[in-house]
Amino acid sequence: MPSVREALSALDYGPSPESESDVRAWLAAHSAGFGHFIDGNFTAPGTPFETRAPATGEVLARVSQGTPGDVAAAVAAARRALPSWSGLSGHDRARHLYALARHVQKRARFLAVLESLDNGKPIRESRDIDIPLVARHFYHHAGWAELVAEEFAGMAPAGVCGQIIPWNFPLLMLSWKVAPALAAGCTVVLKPAEYTPLTALAFAMLAREAGLPAGVLNVVTGDGATGAALVAAPVDKVAFTGSTEVGRAIRRATAGSGKALTLELGGKSPFVVMDDADLDAAVEGVVDAIWFNQGQVCCAGARILVQEGVARAFAARLARRVATLRLGDPLDKSTDIGAIVHPVQLARIEGLVAQGVAEGAVLHRSPCPLPARGSWYPPAFLTGVEPASVLAQEEIFGPVATLTTFRTADEAVELANATRYGLAASVWSENVTVALDLAARIRAGVVWVNATNLFDAGAPFGGWRESGFGREGGRVGMRAYLRPAASGRGGRIETALPPPTAAPAGLAGPGEGIDRTAKLYIGGRQLRPDGGNSYAVAGRGGRLADLVALGNRKDVRNAVEAAHAAQGWAAASGHGRAQVLYYLAENLAARGELFAGRLAALGATRAAAAAEVAAAVRRAFWYAAMADKYDGATHATLTGHVTLTMPEPWGVMGIACPTEAPLLALVSLVLPAVALGNRVVAIPSQTGAPVAADLYQLLDASDVPAGVVNLVTGPREELARTLAGHDDVAAMWYFGPPEGAAMVEAEAAGNLKATWAESRRRDWTGPAGQGRAFLDAACGWKTIWVPYGA
């Protein structure tokens, strides 16, 4: 220690270490190694792997590598615990979640120190951000547990959940996963990241102390193989936060399994600075974005986009600020930048930056010295990064931002959206008109206006595109751990159809009236199929009902392009879309006889055909009614912040219709999608396809804008495969046999589009054919944070 006089002439901060003695004592007490937490008890340690302190490289503890057997035991325990846990009253579950929140608070400093030791993040962050948010998450969800029966009437717990969490916010991600699951009545098997398993194990001990029933929460440690075993295990839902690469593998692995899935994946989030922004505030925003948690933040504002007029001034301020960041001991209370979690990650950061610099980027790094031991990377930013650079595309996952300029708000939006990801965005402007315009136009699950990295349990968080699907937090997040209590169980499984052929089968035709040609409907035009063929649809008594267009891959491609061109539909008001749907209902009713006749020709009884048409008319009215009523909310998050969520259409959706109820099922699927502003490429019932030709005339007559609804008749499985694999289709609904559902979910992994694939037949005429669940599946959510204060 220097003398006071020496300190007085230097006026530096000096060391200020947080005490780690309690954590060291806990680690010493478990020096034999940690087992898994299964069915309320810790197992004997198995094959060990080491977890190290990133700041020094020292071994902190030995943790067990979870085997498929361990996973099976944990899943079995969770399954056994499910009936009693889900059978508890909401109030009783709320008391358990409340206790967990309390226990986190009672051990707050212990958990913060343990997290910083194991992860390398500064104690300032674990103490002031991570752990308080963990407690907040359990409190918030104690509330949902109390209310779930009333607030989510008709819903049931998703069941046993397999949850896999990352290493960047270990305990916080545990809380985001475990709290809503337990609140909903689910039981959990959680696998923490192999780099950072310790706070999850400590939390398991807390859960025991808090009296959580055995089997409700199980923790199995291990690496990716353990995670894969958990994904493959007989769980009802898989929830994953981590890399897009692993998320894609999980999507493929669970395809066709019937397991519900939510993915929170990577990002390359834009950070837009307009020329009227408070530049000093925006610079601090960068500190809280990319220089937070060493930049190991999926939603970090990693792509700084600055308007040209202020770019130099902004870069100068940024350069000054980066030099004042203090890098070093994560447990020192004056540390801003801690250690990179693992040497593997450090090498990745160094490699990507070197590649970018080789491509012409200029690195501006903090002059701070790096400790000799451990994994460290200095906070930095790069200029001269063109959108084509690897640095502008790839997630660096380190404390390195790129700085790119733009000229206009339109260009800012274009650059912001030029990414495979869509997790978060930060927008800086003192002009609320401009800021909210950008917030609306940037494709991201969360947009912070004049702020960044604000979180609250009541505000949904999650991404678009390859940032995954599903939301965590708030009402929308709770829904991810619930399923409809009634549907999804029972009902016959749809059976596979042979693909239609162009070869004449020689069915007896009707031979009356004027022959018509049933075409495809693409971009508001009736088009002959690319392949130049039609196929026969059999009707009543095995007679030929009609010849319909035999669509192929190219027709799907054209339909998707036409759907994209109709983006004005998404910008229309809910009222405007409702007007179109009402008009559609009106015209459908007027042509009721025509449609009923067609359905009858396809084999329906007269009564059933009339009922189907009447139901379709009502359905159009119902979704017209919802078009301006299915809307967002403001959330009670932090004081001084307006936190909005709003549903946004996916964009272009693919819909493969079931075989039955060719009119009603198609209307029941297409209308909720277009009511919310989506444009649809629909594959009508393969065996009821003649209805499509009547329908497109109806669409033409009802002022449905060109490209909003496109109908491609033909082989359902082949067309669905093309749609599911299409990188410019944002969501896919599929109603068909199990092998088709599996195919769609696997193909969807390409761009990680959201899917709804179902093989059980629905009663389309009844309540199962209509409702909010359809609208829920037809949109994603955007959360917009607007702090205010004059």
Added chain:
Amino acid sequence: MGEAVVGAAQPVHGRSNRPRNPGMPLAPDWFVGVAVNRPAAERRAATLTARRSIKKEHQAAWQVNAIRCMDLTTLAGDDTEGRVRRLCAKAARPLAPHILAGLGLEPEEVRVGAVCVYPTMVGAAVRALAGTGIPVASVATGFPAGLMPLPLRLAEIRHAVAEGADEIDIVITRAHVLGAEWQALHDEVAAMREACGPARLKVILATGDLRTLTSAWRAAMVAMQAGADFVKTSTGKEGVNATLPVSLAMVRAIRDYAGRSGHAVGFKPAGGMRTAKDALNWQILMKEELGDAWLAPDLFRLGASSMLADIERQLEHFVTGRYAASHRHAPA
């Protein structure tokens, strides 16, 4: 000036040889269009002090530095010459001898930055501080509201300077800011600067009256353009006085002005700061946002009256390891 100061490279009180800010004609493009986002400033202010921790010898040193940067102040209606003499005695010997000894510091190393009084008390303060080298600061210009005719306000400045004041803390006409009459504000402050002659000019913005951070930022910039040696938050008499967010806005204005003009202007938060923790927080703000040069009394003052007592208690605890009682210390 010129006392032999053991072990200190910088002046331990506020009298400085630093070149003064000459000011410049009003340049609206330096501040029109600049806006300070309040929620962002509040967030920065809240996390700024949570990001830094100062312990043990370092903390003691920072507390001593706060004393060196302190404008020990009495601005009350019942001030008397006797009260001012007592304050000056504390200013010259702010810490009890056993605390100084425990810190390993000489008496000459620990003195306040200045003593701040009303104009009628300047003479008494000058006499009481004779030989200490501690400057006397006087408020002026119809403090605290400033709603007096300008010639009278300028005459008050000249009176205080004639009485021996080394520094003049003036108040601005808030209406000039509220009405965006920037030229009028510039003219007023420039006239006051001229009236100060050799005395250093501290411009009190009364940010509690201005309300918005944007107004505080712009007013600070105009005051600096008009030749302020310091910009100061408050009189201590407004409903809201020094806060970290408004201080943040003002020091960022100082940074911009220094960057564009090349002249360093000092900062003085005043009013509402009472604790040793406040002393640390504001120093952290200066170090982080402006740099180490702004931790010395020629560029930083803490306008406070009761803060010294808390600092003395904290330093006694540092020296003895026992928690301290103020009644065992000499009052200011």
